[in-house]
């Protein structure tokens with residue numbers, strides 16, 4: 001059976017999901033990042049990730065943003081897109097799991113309310 005048609009369009013979104021504080025990575029994700037950047041896995045682990053939750057979870061590092069508080073360090077904040085799309089972690093491939101994205105539904109509703117096709121909540 002074909003996958004249900006997506007009811008969201010990431011190209012019209014400021015990348016809310018890339019602003020999640022904890023974007024978790026696995027050992028496989030770190031290995032993929034290491035291959036992508038041509039560095040050792042230990043270097044990729046240190047350079048691109050950090051431990052949170054008392055050392056129980058490994059997540060992507062962040063940087064300051066002008067729409068959200070911070071975003072993943074691999075997010076292009078002007079173009080609002082992933083700069084390592086082919087090498088992105090598994091969790092980024094799976095998100096939002098369903099055919100709908102709750103943030104995108106909210107965004108469309110706000111744009112309709114504001115009468116502004118480009119309205120982005122949180123943008124100055």
Ligand code: SF4
Pocket residue numbers: 008009010013014015016017018095096101102103104
């Ligand atoms: S929040 Fe939803 S619509 Fe926006 S980039 Fe993420 S998955 Fe795409």
Ligand code: SF4
Pocket residue numbers: 017018019023060072073074075076081082083084085088089092
């Ligand atoms: S790796 Fe790419 S898709 Fe995943 S959070 Fe970072 S910018 Fe977004």
